[in-house]
Amino acid sequence: MIPDACRSGFETRPSPDPMTYNIELPFSARFVTPPPNPFADDSSDVSMIPGARAEFLAGVQAEMPLLLGIVPFGLIFGVLGLAAGLPAWAVMSMSVIVLGGSSQIVFVQLWGVAAPFSVIGATVGIVNLRHLLYSADMAPYLSALPWRWKCVLSYLLTDEAYMVAVRRFRDGSVTAFRHWYLLGTGLTLWTGWVISTIVGVFVGRAIPDSWSLEFSIALTFIALLVLSVRRKSEICAALASGAAALALQSLPHKLWILAAAAIGMVVGLLVHRWWDEK
Amino acid sequence: MRVDILLLMIVCGALTFLLRFSFIAGARFLPQSPALRHLLRYVPPTVLAALIAPEILMQNDALSLEPGNIRLWAALVALAAAYWTRHVLATIAAGMVALWLLQALVG
Numbered sequence: 001m002i003p004d005a006c007r008s009g010f011e012t013r014p015s016p017d018p019m020t021y022n023i024e025l026p027f028s029a030r031f032v033t034p035p036p037n038p039f040a041d042d043s044s045d046v047s048m049i050p051g052a053r054a055e056f057l058a059g060v061q062a063e064m065p066l067l068l069g070i071v072p073f074g075l076i077f078g079v080l081g082l083a084a085g086l087p088a089w090a091v092m093s094m095s096v097i098v099l100g101g102s103s104q105i106v107f108v109q110l111w112g113v114a115a116p117f118s119v120i121g122a123t124v125g126i127v128n129l130r131h132l133l134y135s136a137d138m139a140p141y142l143s144a145l146p147w148r149w150k151c152v153l154s155y156l157l158t159d160e161a162y163m164v165a166v167r168r169f170r171d172g173s174v175t176a177f178r179h180w181y182l183l184g185t186g187l188t189l190w191t192g193w194v195i196s197t198i199v200g201v202f203v204g205r206a207i208p209d210s211w212s213l214e215f216s217i218a219l220t221f222i223a224l225l226v227l228s229v230r231r232k233s234e235i236c237a238a239l240a241s242g243a244a245a246l247a248l249q250s251l252p253h254k255l256w257i258l259a260a261a262a263i264g265m266v267v268g269l270l271v272h273r274w275w276d277e278k
Numbered sequence: 279m280r281v282d283i284l285l286l287m288i289v290c291g292a293l294t295f296l297l298r299f300s301f302i303a304g305a306r307f308l309p310q311s312p313a314l315r316h317l318l319r320y321v322p323p324t325v326l327a328a329l330i331a332p333e334i335l336m337q338n339d340a341l342s343l344e345p346g347n348i349r350l351w352a353a354l355v356a357l358a359a360a361y362w363t364r365h366v367l368a369t370i371a372a373g374m375v376a377l378w379l380l381q382a383l384v385g
Contacts, residue, residue, distance in 0.1 A: 065366035090283045097291035102329070107290060117286050124290040130325050131297040137318040139305040154299035159329075163322050170319075212377055215349065216370060218333040219356045221326045223369035226360035228322035241324035242331035246341060249332060257328050264324030265317050272316070 051177040059184020062164050069220030070160060070189065071196040072213035073101055078200020079207070080105065084112030088201050095197040099158060099190065101217065103127040106254070126253040130261060134162040138182075141169045145179055153179060156186025158193075163224045232275055237268025348384055352377035 074095070081091030086108060098104050103124045110120045134157055142150060165182040172178065207213060229235050241264025248256035301308050308314070334353040335341060343350070356373030363369065 065370075068367055069370045086283065087280070090280075090287065093284075094287050097287045098294055099291070100294050103290070103294065107287075117282070120286060121289050121293065125293040125297070128294045128297050131294065132300055133318065133321045133325065135298050135301040136308060136314075137321050139301040139308055140315075142302050143305040150302050151299070154302050155295055157298040157302075159325075163326065166322060210381065212374075212381070215352070215377055216374060218330055218349075218353065219370045219373035220366070221330045221333075222353060222356045222373065223360045223366040225323060225326040225330060226357065226369070227364065227366075228326065234320060234323045237320040238323040238327035242327035245328040245331045246335060249336070249339075257325070260328035260331075261321070261324040264327065265320040268320035268324065269313075269317055 051175060052180045055175070055177045055180035056184040058168070059165065059181035059186075060188045061184075062168070062181075063161065063185040063188035066160050066164065066189070066220055066224075067192040069216040069223075070101075070192045072216040073220075074193050074196025075200035075204045075207060076214045077101065077104055077108070078197045078202075079204035081108045081197075082201060082204075084108040086111055091201050092194075092198050095194045098124070099155065099193070100124075100128055100131075101159070101193070123253045126255055127257070129255075129258045130159075131157065133258075133261065134159075134166075137166060138162065138169070142179060142182075149179060153182050153186065156183070156190060158186065158189055160220065160224070161186040161189045163228065167228070231272070233268045233272035236271040236275075237264040240264045240267035346384070348377065348380040351380055 077095070078091055081094070081104075082088065086094075091108075094104055094107065098107070106123055106127050107120055110123060115123075135154070138153075138157065142153060145153070161182065165185045168181050169178060172181075225238060229238055241260045244263040245256055245260035248259050251259060330353070334349045335343065335347075337347060337349075345351075352373050355376035356369050359365075359372035360369040
């Protein structure tokens, strides 16, 4: 599947120079990049395949550990969806159609209390407003891609896929195939989320409440938070955002997520000006 | 099969997609300023902190900083595990085990 897919749309892209391919790949990913073939024509499509495949597999490998936190959350979502009175087909297909854990939880909670459709739609939209920030952050890295790539990667731009992939885009080298890394994180997350939702619909009721599996998503975010913070300004931004999120809980429709993030981002910028640079 | 549920889900899915597609589709409308790029560096830590803080510090819609809030303790264990191991699997496992142990101890 990968070789065919990556032939399309790259005829005009520069072929990657193996010597510039120096990002820190996971150990196993180094072995899927074959040594440069001295007889290969550098302009041929075939020479581009290893780069795309290595990026994709590196993305998959980076995302895999998160599934320990995502899968229990998917199981819980399956249970909550049925408990709210949604039919099984709707719960399962929602994970494909909406593909956003926290907004799907909000959807079923509102469905359970028979909220009007307009309220459900508006709330899902507001809960997902933070994805505007992910889109703005990723836009420069993806701007040269064909539209079909932009559509697929936008669909897959979930919290967890973005949080893992953005580190590679920021800190890794600029290669012609790095968008395959985001495809790898996105598809891995998608697969884990959809399958765990389906399993949750069928057997989720057997899970005792006392296991508190819903906590696994907070733990996943804690791991991502620690990995995303390096400078003092980033620590201050996170602390300010967390405090603001608590203080702004009275804002309706979970608008506090975006408000708190905005406050934290400005605090981070100010702290960086006054502290990091000194 | 109720068509209204399907339509509602498609509207929600389309909204979510459009939010994710917005600046990726309209990158040229995004100002090319270094200040904006710098500001966006703080998206991952701030959004994650905003999502986590209420999850571990709120109980029944009220701020809970008491020692009896076992989610807070489990989160601190996960924070320490993440800091020392820099590993996602270890963080989630440590936090879940801590939560279960505390639940068993406190009852």
